[in-house]
Amino acid sequence: MAIVHSQASGMGGIRTAGDLVARMQLAKSMRLNDAKKFVADKLKVSLLDLTDEVAMREVREDLDIANVFMGYGAASRGIEAKANISKLLDLEINCVEKFKKKTGMLFK
């Protein structure tokens, strides 16, 4: 079921920009088109680029915000990537805030 929906209509998660658009919906109640535009503006890409796997892999690697490729030399992953996403989207992410508090680290 999950595979069918992701292929038929899903944005593609971290393979593209689906996770970023989803974050804006869940955190800010942005409607779909508003969330897509917000993320596209932040990434400085077009709306169609948001679901272009090739374009988004380069963008995500450049911005260091995780991709499905997690081999040696890959972009940041997990909490590292979320710290970068938090800055990029100007969005407070709960676990990143907790990570900062626990480690005493302040991100610029």
Added chain:
Amino acid sequence: MGDGSFVEMSETEIRKEIEAGVAEGAKKAKCPPLTEDDIEKLMKIICDPRKFVSVERGNELVLTYDSQPLKFTRLGIPIAMPQILQIYERALMADTLEMAYVHYSAKPVKMILPEEEAAVAEALLITTPALLYGVMPNMPMYTKPDGPCENFTELMPKGLITEAQAAQLEAAALLETDLILLGKRMYEAGADGVDFDTTAAGGDAEFYAVLRAVEKLRAMYPKMNIEVGMSGEFILGFHGSLQYKGERLAGMYPHDQCRMVAAAGGTVVGAVVNTNTRKSFPWNLARSLTMCKYAVEVSSIPVHANVGMGVGGVPMQITPPIDCVSRASTAMAEVGKLDGL
């Protein structure tokens, strides 16, 4: 068909089924029917000769889930929950993640809360998309023989209506307390938020408890992500008189359910339209789209249609045909204009 069995229909028959489904949806939910343009788009999607249908580039939407770990357990694949979420993230193209205990009901999670918190905290270190903790409110678990409250489904047939209503309020209060506890603990563990899924399966009192829990969690945590997924197209009035913010909950259809979730402080709402197993797939999908499209139009927050087994036009079948699921997925995006699924 709505039970997943294979039938062949002519285009004329399919159009008739769609028109009947639209009329039924508009009549039940007291909402506008799909437009002629919508029906033409739906005809194209359903009559596409290919087995698998998908949206046009640019029309993609966001996917949220109900209990991702449970789906692997059902398949008999014993993988730890954080690793299941990694598979969803990196292999299944999930836009969001949802940690959940295999029972998926709120009440049993209380017994294993520290272990669940640990799994959430662990998963948060190694995954990237927003991670919600999901539970079903499942209010009947608080009634005898599973819980301390009198069983309202046994009291009502005996004509003990006042007693049944009191029992529901007692169970709703316990449920509300547990949902707040779970939400608080998971948010403190670092989760982005919660998903109260299959809300109101136990009727209007369950919906009331969830709305009150959402309102209180929102007051405690202004930035918490809160998704409320519904359980049915119609709020069953087991209590019958309960109101939230001055509106009677019993009998609400998706568009009103969405308004209530937004009013309580939810950030995303999951709309449900049930599949009739005796009706055709075009009838069910058209009916579902009619109700969901209107819910999207009147809602102030994103609406994700539930498009799983037996809802959203998808046949009631443990292995739903890909033909139907891919068409329902596409139609929800391109005809229903949903924010997500």
